[in-house]
Structures are given as structure tokens and as C-alpha cells.
Amino acid sequence: MVSEGDDAPNFQLRDHEGNLVKLSDYRGKWVVLYFFPKAFTPGCTLETKEFSRLWNNFEELGVIVFGISTDNVETQRRFASKYGVRFKLLSDEDGSVAKAYGVLRPTGTAERVTFIINPEGKVVAIIRNIKADEHPVKALEYLKPLLGSTKAEEGSMN
Structure with missing residues (x-):
């Protein structure tokens, strides 16, 4: 299992539109990476x-959100389309990324765990063992004190 303070394992995965996404391309940005077991459950x-409901809050803070499961690209596409997802859902069909993060279950699906990665590529927070709908709220609670004041100061300068 990746621990707080560790470098976030880099990866290359296809998003729900079939585009290749590399975590290293987002160096310099805050990233919320949430693993989920299976689309449509x-x-x-x-x-x-x-x-998705809180997406604007993440976007205002300049945070990138990725959802990852072992579902294939087509399943991720249908899931994103059905629920109007505005961020990237990534397909880790072989489970290699879930394994690298230490969240691959024996069933071949990922555990429900959220990682917050800072601009330097370090895991600074791990959210687990809470209800599914609390992951986005907890991620925002972590990020707002760090990033919210910067955005507010920028806004007051205009």
C-alpha cells in the first residue's frame, strides 16, 4: 500500500474517451485519484x-480529479455518459495501477480508496474506510484550507 509521503506511482491509462492519460503529465497540479470497485454498482x-456534483468546487481550486476502476474503457464511457461525469474516468483493466497503489482486491477489483497527490507528485492524504459519498467531501475538506485561501486572495486582487 502506498503511504502518505510516498511518491505517487506513475501510470498510463486510457480514459473513458479512449485517450491516453499519464499521471506525470499533471505534475505541478493537485490531483485527487479515487479508486472504485465497479461502475454501475x-x-x-x-x-x-x-x-460530479462537487466538480465545480474542485475545478475552482484547480484540482484534477480521476476516477479509476478495473472496468474497461467502454464501460467507463457508458458510466460517464449516464451520469454526466465531467472529469476523466480511467480504465485499469488489468489491475496494474490498483496493484501499484496497494488497493487491488483478490477479486480483481479495486478497493474504494482516495489518494490526494500534491504538485510535487507526493501522496499527502489517503481517504479510506468511510461511506462512498463521503470521499469527495473529505477530499474537499482537506484541500480547501490549503488552496482556498490562495484562490480567495487572487480574487480580491482583481
Whole structure:
């Protein structure tokens, strides 16, 4: 399992539109990386809908959000389309990224765990063992004190 303070394992995965996404391309940005077990299941649907509902909050803070499961690209596409997901859902079909982060279950699906990665590529927070719809809220609670004041100061300068 990746621990707080560790370098976030780099990866290359296809998003729900078939585009290649490399974590290293987002160096210099805050990233919320949430693993979920399976698209279209009740908990994963709730979690993804809540990330979507709060998307503007993440966007205002300049935070990139990725959802990752072992579902294939087509399943991720249908899931994103059905629920109007505005961030990238990534397909880790072989489970290699979930394994690198230490969240691959024996069933071949990922555990529900959220990693917050700072601009230097370090894991600074790990959210686990809470209800599915609390992951996005907890991520924002962590990020707002760090990033919210910077955005507010920028806004007051205009």
C-alpha cells in the first residue's frame, strides 16, 4: 500500500474517451485519484455522482480529479455518459495501477480508496474506510484550507 509521503506511482491509462492519460503529465497540479470497485454498482454510482456534483468546487481550486476502476474503457464511457461525469474516468483493466497503489482486491477489483497527490507528485492524504459519498467531501475538506485561501486572495486582487 502506498503511504502518505510516498511518491505517487506513475501510470498510463486510457480514459473513458479512449485517450491516453499519464499521471506525470499533471505534475505541478493537485490531483485527487479515487479508486472504485465497479461502475454501475450502488456505492460506486453514489461516489461518482457526488464527485460530479462537487466538480465545480474542485475545478475552482484547480484540482484534477480521476476516477479509476478495473472496468474497461467502454464501460467507463457508458458510466460517464449516464451520469454526466465531467472529469476523466480511467480504465485499469488489468489491475496494474490498483496493484501499484496497494488497493487491488483478490477479486480483481479495486478497493474504494482516495489518494490526494500534491504538485510535487507526493501522496499527502489517503481517504479510506468511510461511506462512498463521503470521499469527495473529505477530499474537499482537506484541500480547501490549503488552496482556498490562495484562490480567495487572487480574487480580491482583481
